[in-house]
Amino acid sequence: MSAVQAIPRISLLWLLVAQVLVIIPHLAHLPLWIVALWLVCAGWRVQIYRMRAQYPATWLKSGLTVGIVGGVYLSRGSLIGLDAGVVLLIAAFILKLVEMRSRRDALVLILLGFFAVVTVYLFDDRLTTVAFTLLPVTGLLAALIGLQQSPLQQSPWQPLRLAASLLAQALPLMLLLFLFFPRFGPLWSLPMPDQRGVTGLSDSMAPNDIAELSRSDALAFRASFEGAPPPRNQQYWRALTFDKFEGRRWSQSSEVRWTSAPSWTPAGEPIRYRIIMEASSKPWLFGIDLATTELERTRLMSDFRLERREPVDQKLVYRVTSWPQALREPTMVKPAIRRVLQLPADGNPRSRAWAQQLKDQYPDPQALVQAVLQHFNREPYFYTLRPPPVGENSIDDFLFDTRRGFCEHYAGATAFVLRAAGVPARVVTGYQGGELNVSGNYIQVRQFDAHAWVEYWREGTGWTSVDPTFQVAPQRIEQGLEQALAGEQSFLENSPLSLLRYRHIGWLNDLRMSWENLNYGWERWVLGYQQGTQLEVLQKWFGRLDSGDFVLALVGGGGAVLLLVALWLFKPWRRERDVHQRLYLRFERLLARHGVQRQPGEGARAFAQRAELALPAQLGHIRAFADAFEAQRYGGAPSAPDHLQCHLRALRRALPIRLLRRD
Amino acid sequence: MAVFKQRWQRWLQRRIPPATSVLLTQRRIFIIPTRIGAAFSLALLLMLMAGINYQNSPAYGLTFLLAAVFVIAILHTYRNLAGLTLHAAGGSPVFVGEQATLRVRLSSNGRAHQSVALGWPPQDLQHFDVPANGLAECELIVPARKRGWLRPGRLRVESRFPLGILVTWSLVDLDQAVLVYPRPLAGDMPVAAGTREDDEDQGARVLGQGADDYQGLKTYQPGDSKRRLHWKAYSRGHGLLVKDFAALAGRDLWLDFSELQGDSEMRLSVLCHWVLSLSERQQPFALRLPGLVLGPDNGQTHREACLRALALYGQENVR
Structure with a gap:
């Protein structure tokens, strides 16, 4: 070159x-x-x-x-x-x-x-x-x-068209490869994309944190149920719990962070579902209590949260089995009980006094919890995305002065009062509810579904969840955030373009739902098409498969697809046009085997005449074929390849059999 | 190695026998990936690694799409050569040291063929486009290094279109040959004037057309030199006449191989020079090579016969 x-x-x-x-x-x-x-x-x-x-x-x-x-x-x-x-x-x-x-x-x-x-x-x-x-x-x-x-080509569109048609023709083969190419786990670990910018629950909670998060309509995860999804007011998706209170901020104590699941007993009917989780850059997974999964490198921790060994930096698909009626940790050791009763030495005196008063009034913890919830229901508390700021004694300020708050205010205050009254309690954060996509039978949970609630512990019955927010704004639990904030108009007020704000416009909502369905299918069937899903899908279609079947499918299927593309590209049926030429070639080859070679430039008639001289015994057949060929090809006679073929066959039969070719 | 080469040649000879016109069909076309194809595969492998390690379905998808394009490109690359017919379209004789031009006609019986390369490796191949149902006339250049028949051997036809990741090729023998004359070399005229017995003869024996002596006028015939046209007679209305000269036999020029010194190639070169210059002067001459006498005569046919004899002197496969 x-x-x-x-x-x-x-x-x-x-x-x-x-x-x-x-x-x-x-x-x-x-x-x-x-x-x-x-x-x-x-x-x-x-x-x-x-x-x-x-x-x-x-x-x-x-x-x-x-x-x-x-x-x-x-x-x-x-x-x-x-x-x-x-x-x-x-x-x-x-x-x-x-x-x-x-x-x-x-x-x-x-x-x-x-x-x-x-x-x-x-x-x-x-x-x-x-x-x-x-x-x-x-x-x-x-x-x-x-x-x-070559540089002489002028049209820039021609290569583009060719490229597009190459891609289109490659598509069937690509689908085949995509379906059957065996998926492995990662061969070695590589740096992951930086997800620092991702919004989501954090590992501690202060007043207003979740309210901030609720301004985002980003997707947190999707859940698709095998049967009917549980009713909305039971869709509490646990992410993590906070058992440590430092006057303003709730967080996790280090013991909880490291110890794994305590005893629990399954009860009632389990719910099975699959979760497609967006990247969160945090290690915890989501599930309805009590969630178990068979995902690798994932454990049920001591507070019944699911945690993976490494953070979720990419979309993650996992199956969950939940036991909503399970008995959780009916007995607890002393240090553990102390941990869920821990409170700062001072601060929030009014709340402590009120707790003491409740404790005296209701010796039974269950009755005490009901009393606290009743209090939120009876007194003028308001559910709002724009809570007024609270001071040093945040619980006191909220409970007795402002009385306006978002879920984290209610959950934090409830846990505080219960602890102060001697009832072991902790704050749970996660998501509540979600949007059901009816045609796809899955639930989409977005960041604005983030929620905080409380669970308390009793010897024998274990942990019980209660939601103080439900007492203030039952619509939040039964319908969703948008309905709960209807009076305030603060739902997604900073994102005027979010389609979620226009759910009341029927056709727009349908359009959005279809689009989300498509995305869901993409995530579930394409992005989620890894090891487990591949086997599952292929076995559903083709029954049991071993590695030999994969090779067979790839090679056999690939060959078949290639053949189809080749047929489409070369269109061999088009070649029929020159059937005369092909028959004549066969005639030529037949005679060549008997020693009569057509010379370059020798016409059909001259060749036939020479052949007649060389093979006088077959004169009639040679002449018949040559005449018919000439008439059909040059003489304007109607094309009748069968006729020609007939003559050719007669000639072959008339000629003596020669096994050896003369080259 | 040599054994393999020979076998390969024999196999090729059977597979693609020499012919002046060759249709490229699947029996005659070979295809393998190129170095670009290897680089492309390496890139695909890297992309697959990214797909596996990041468990990323779109990365898998793109890798598979491009891998499928690679496979589909086999069909497209093959199609760019299949159905093409090569015809030998001759070539004109040249002298040693010049570039011989061999003409090949490419014809398509259907679709267009882009960037088809022709040539004789290790020389560069030349690229041609053949329009749909059309023709491309290709002039291929081969250096003429030796006198005699220049047979460039099997012509390589190849195509890398469309992606360059595969090369499809065929080696066809179009049975082409170009005559290469010796390189003209100025030197003393190797002359033996007349025949020895006629030494006494002083007369001007008329010996056909010559350039020496004016003989009269004759009517013009196509082929006569235009320089000898009698324009005066034409202007007088006598029609086209040419001045007829006769050559003197006594001064016939005999270019004699044996009169020259040096090795035979050099002698042939000198003879070639004189054949050219005498023909230029329209002077009749005869050429005497060992075992061959041409002439005396003059004119285009004689010149070519002489040059051909010089080119093929001493060579076995004279055709």
Whole structure:
């Protein structure tokens, strides 16, 4: 090949287009200067193509490289890790554009581009994003095709069309591979995308924390039930518990953090469901009490929360079996009881006094709890997303002065009063309710469904959950946050574009529901198509499968698909048009075997005459075929291949059998 | 190694016998991945690793999509060559040291074929596009290094279109050959004038057409030199006449191989030079090579016969 093969114009054009398309879905997690870098590099490259600029000198290239590595370090704080790695990859992808001289360089750029598309998926695997990335993939393929074209080709659309049709033809084979290619667990662990920006429950709770979270309509998880979902007022999704109170903030004591599940006894009917959890960057999972799962590296902890050994940095699918009527921890050791009775030494004197008064009045803990709940119901308490600020004695301020609060205020105050009255209690946070998608039979739980409630302990009956918020705003539990806040108009007030605000508009809501169904299907069947799901799905369709069946399916199915595409591409039935020519070739080969070779340039008639002389015994048959061929092909006689075939067969029968070919 | 090469050649000879026109069919087309294809596969492997380690379905999906494109590209790459017919379209003789041009006609019986490369490795291949149901006339250049028949061997037809990750090729023998004349080399004229017995004869024996002596006028016939047209007669309305010259037999030029010194290639080169220059001057001459005498005569046919004899002197497969 010649020294340096220039890059054809069309290929360069598609490469530039594809590069923009590759970078667009990355923009959410790239520093902005990358865009400026791209603009400079693309402009430079175009000028090089127009011979108005030079390729960068070596010193400039090294300078740019050092500058960019420095820039990545400054904006990401590190050069290792996925985030910095992707920025470096994109920067290399952009810089290579300017440096690209030969077709080989262009090829490197195209392959880098494909890899950059894969890194998009690590950050964002929504259906829309993945569908969008088909555009850069098509563009990169078009650039690859452009590299192979001769420079005389002018139409930039032709390679694009070809690229699109290649992709379309590859689709069936891709689906086959996707279904049957065996899925493994990770081979080694790699840095995960940074999820620091993710909103969600945190590992401590102060007044207003959950109210803050309720402003977000981001998805927390979806749950799909095998049978009918439990009624809404029983959908309490536990995430974690707080047993340590420090005057204002509830958090977890270190003992609870490390010890695993105490005794519990299943009772009643279990509920089975599957949860598709969004990345939360926290290790705890969600489930209705009492939740058990067979997910690997996941334990039921001492406060009956599910916790995985590593944080959930990616979407996670797991199955849960819940025992709502289970008896939880009927006996507890002294130190553990002390832990759930712990209170700061001082502060909130009015609440403590009230607790003491309740304790005297109701010696039975259950009656005492009912009394506290009754209090919230009877007195003028209000459920609001805009609670007034509380001071140093936050519980006192809330209980006796402001009387306006969100769930964390009610839960925190209840747990405090119960403890002060000598009833072991703790705060539970998680989500409550969710939106049922009827056609999909699954529940979508969003951040604004975040909730806090209380559970108290009694010797013998174990833990019992109670929800003080229900006493104040039963709509919150039975219908949802939007209905509970109807009077206040504060539901999602900071996100006017959220479709969830317009649930009352029928058609819009239907549209939203269908879209969410589609996304749910995508997450469950495509994103969730890993080890477990693959086996489950394939066994449902094909019965039991072993590894041999996978190979068979891949090879056999692949061959069949390829054959279909080949048939479609080559259309062998079209070749029937030249049936005469084919029959004549057979005639020629037959005679050649008997020593009469057609000479180059010898006409059909001349050849037949020569053959008649060489094989006088078969004269009649040869002449019959030759005449019929001539008449049909050149003489304008109606085409009758059967007729020709008949003559050919007669001739073959008339000729003596020759086993040996004469070459 | 040599054994394998020979076997390969024999196998090729059976598989794709020499012919002036070859239709590329599946029996005659081979296909393998290129180095680009290997790089592409490596990239796919990396993408698959990302898919496995991040348990990321879209990454799996894209990897499988591109892997499927690779497989589908086999069909497309093959299709870009299949159904193409190559016809030998001749070539003109050249002198040693020049570039011989061999013409090949590509014809499509259906779809368009893009960027089909032709040539004789290790030389660079030349790329041609063939329009749908159309023709492409290709002029392929081969350096002429030796006199005699230049047979460039099996022509490599290859195509990497559309993705470059696969190369499909065929080696066809279009039975093409170009005659290569010796390189002309100026030198003393290897002359033996006349025949020895006629030494006494001073007369001007007329011996057909020549350039030496004016003989009169004759009517023009196609093929006569235009320089000898008698324009004055034409202007007088006598029609096209040419001045007829006769060559003097006594001064016939005999270019004689044995009169020259040096090795035979050099002698042939000198003879070639004189054949060219005498023909240029329209002077009749005869060429005497060991075992072969041509002429005396002049004209285009004689010139070509002489050059051909020089080109093929001493070679076995004279055709």
